[in-house]
Amino acid sequence: MTLLHSILENVKNSEGEAFVYDEKAIEEAIENRNNEKSNIAIKVLSVFGGFMAALAFLGFLFVLGIYDSASAMLVMGMLFLAGAIALNKFFDRIIIDTFSISVYGIGLALVIFGMADMGMDEDVITLVVIGIAIISLLIAQTYMLSFLSVVTIAVGVMVLIFSNDSYNLLHAYVFVYTLALACCFLGEGWFLATNKKLAKLYGPIRIGLIISLLMGLIALGKRDLVPEAHGYIWLSSLPIALCILYLVYDIIGVLGITQTRTKVLIYALSVAVLVPTILAPSIAGAILILLLSFRVNYKTGMVIGIVALVYFVSQYYYDLNFTLLTKSIILLCSGVAFLFFYLFISKKTNP
Amino acid sequence: MQKIGREDIQIIAKHSNWSNEGVSKALEDHVYHKAKDWHQFLKWLFLGLGISFAVAGVIFFFAYNWDDLHKFVKLGIIGFLTIACVLGALLTKTKPPIKKMLVTAASILVGVLLAVFGQVYQTGANAYELFLNWTFFIALWVVIVHFAPLWTVFVTLVNVTIVLYSEQVAHGWSGVFLFTLLFWVNTIILVVFMLVGKWRESLYLPTWFTHLLALAAITCATLGNVNGIFDAVDSSYYLLTMTTLLVYAAGIWYGLSHKSPFYLSIIAFSLIVISSAYLIRLSDDAGMFLIISLYIITTITLVIWALIKLHKKWNP
Structure with missing residues (x-):
């Protein structure tokens, strides 16, 4: 525990006399953290298990004939949802995760089917689902449920956009989630310091926002998926480009570059790289995710960013309506430009 | 300050009134990447992007002129x-x-x-x-x-050859037989590599490669067994079941003795999938679905509980 004490001493020195901390709670939390190491294998197992079990249970209800009664489905659904949220509120063990994910999933599915059977409007159902997800996010505190709630909200919004054919709202979706992602990543300190609940929710919100933004980017990435939205495609790319430029400004600060000439050069090169991506917000978005994740040393985000970048760039060039000759020239020129960047940086760091 | 991680900062921040600026500074100092890391990252990023774009450009150029x-x-x-x-x-x-x-x-x-x-x-x-x-x-x-990525290419080719052979030449092979063959081939390669790695240190291949092989072998076994449960046409199914049990037992022994949770996780998951398929085969009425649902929840929870206990035992 001496390591912990020395760390706390250092914090107290930098914060001043007003710094108070709950030593017992901190010791307990560290003890717990060592006991409950959850790695990615366990998380994947619980999500898959929960999903399969939920499917099987729904199969059971189906064969039993519950789908004949809309109100029965609704009531059962709400009971299950309440149960899942209560379970997560009072128990925070990884063991319970599988069970609670299934119960939550079953409850949500039943509520949706019940409302659909009652003849409610599609949009109202989607709004109710979004509302349930928001409530779960506010009440329950566990990692998996919060993550699923964030993703559910995003899925709900997407469903609203697609079912109402208002495809240009996709740009608003990307705009909002880009800003949310940037604030989340760059404001980690604020999240952790402000509120105990926000600090707990930070991890799941971060990965949830990445997945939500990715969904929007995928919808925009494939040209033929939503052709109507491509008229105003710059509405999506511009906010992303601006965020990236702000990030470049931030990174210049980290790198400690003071010469104005270098700064101007870096900005100019960044704009040169971003201009071609105006027509491909998915590529710009992947770059943003990659840069943000690297900035805050978030490995999962970095991997997602790289994979997304490779996928979106490949897709973009595949869909491009130019001849192979034109594409090859574009690629070659971009390649040479990147190699210039590489040489520029190599020279700067090995003078 | 000593090396503290993101989680430590999170825990302290949650249970104290650490200011926003203080937390941000601590994160900057201990968690976020520094200038040196950025230099490395940007160098590799631009080199990788430059080479892949340039090569792609050349390939596209040849593709354009190919017919001529x-x-x-x-x-x-x-x-x-x-x-x-x-x-x-x-x-x-x-x-x-x-x-x-x-x-x-x-x-x-x-x-x-x-x-x-x-x-x-x-x-x-x-x-x-x-x-x-x-x-x-x-x-x-x-x-x-003896380079892991090259071996990956080679093993992929072997698998593809076998699959294509079964599709295009050997029309008498049942699905179960194909999966049995693939399972055996991948498992034998895996075991050979493990033994070679033990025999000569210098010939050791990285873990990601052996894990990939194990994943491939177990996927074949799972698919083969599920296929066989619903559609066993020849005796190869019994062969598959016996060898699957033997290999899985060996895998569990290996995982326990070498403190590797990976093998235990995938074998457990595969067993749960196979046994669920078997349950569905028994009957598909309402009661069975309920049983399957509870069965999956219970077994996965048990597996996770066992994994956590083992983790605690191996990392005191």
């Missing part, structure tokens, strides 16, 4: 590239990993050469023959160079 090229030029270019890669690996004075990557590139080019040959001369051969020849031609290189 004379057949000698087509074969000549690929042959030249292959030879250049191999000579580059042999004669230049670069670091060993780069040499090995050159040989990997050459191995892939061999396949491209065979494909172009087939296209130019319209030999009408089966796709499986292309993969078979490809596998044979690069076998010597793969063994000598």
Whole structure:
């Protein structure tokens, strides 16, 4: 525990006399953290298990004939949802995760089917689902449920956009989630310091926002998926480009570059790289995710960013309506430009 | 300050009134990447992007002109590239990993050469023959160079050859037999590599490779068993079941003795999937679905509980 004490001493020195901390709670939390190491294998197992079990249970209800009664489905659904949220509120063990994910999933599915059977409007159902997800996010505190709630909200919004054919709202979706992602990543300190609940929710919100933004980017990435939205495609790319430029400004600060000439050069090169991506917000978005994740040393985000970048760039060039000759020239020129960047940086760091 | 991690900062922040600025500064100092990391990252990023874009540009250029090229030029270019890669690996004075990557590139080019040959001369051969020849031609290189990514390419080729053979030539093979064969081939390769790694330290291959092999082998076993549960037409199903049980038992022993949760997780997951399939086969009425649902929840929860306990035992 001496390591912990020395760390706390250092914090107290930098914060001043007003710094108070709950030593017992901190010791307990560290003890717990060592006991409950959850790695990615366990998380994947619980999500898959929960999903399969939920499917099987729904199969059971189906064969039993519950789908004949809309109100029965609704009531059962709400009971299950309440149960899942209560379970997560009072128990925070990884063991319970599988069970609670299934119960939550079953409850949500039943509520949706019940409302659909009652003849409610599609949009109202989607709004109710979004509302349930928001409530779960506010009440329950566990990692998996919060993550699923964030993703559910995003899925709900997407469903609203697609079912109402208002495809240009996709740009608003990307705009909002880009800003949310940037604030989340760059404001980690604020999240952790402000509120105990926000600090707990930070991890799941971060990965949830990445997945939500990715969904929007995928919808925009494939040209033929939503052709109507491509008229105003710059509405999506511009906010992303601006965020990236702000990030470049931030990174210049980290790198400690003071010469104005270098700064101007870096900005100019960044704009040169971003201009071609105006027509491909998915590529710009992947770059943003990659840069943000690297900035805050978030490995999962970095991997997602790289994979997304490779996928979106490949897709973009595949869909491009130019001849192979034109594409090859574009690629070659971009390649040479990147190699210039590489040489520029190599020279700067090995003078 | 000593090395503290993101989680430590999170815990302290949650249970104290640490200010926003203080937390941000702590994160900057201990968690976020510094200038040196950025330099490395940007260098590798631009190098990787530059090379892939330039190579893609060249490939697209040839694709554009492909139909107009004379057949000698087509074969000549690929042959030249292959030879250049191999000579580059042999004669230049670069670091060993780069040499090995050159040989990997050459191995892939061999396949491209065979494909172009087939296209130019319209030999009408089966796709499986292309993969078979490809596998044979690069076998010597793969063994000598002993590079994990190259071995991955090779094992993929072996699997693809077997699958294509079953589709295009051996029309009598049942699905279960195919999966049994794939399972055996992948498991044998996996065991050989593990033993070789134990016998000679220098021949050890990285964990990601053995894990990938194990994943492939277990996927084949799972698919084969599920297929066999619903559609067992010949005796190969019993062979598969017996060998699956033997291999899984060995895998669990290995996982426990070598403190590797990976093998335990995938074997457990595979067993749960197979047993669920068996339950569905028994009956598909309402009661069975409920039983399956509870069964899945219970078994996965037990597996996770066991994994956590083992983790605690191995990392006190």
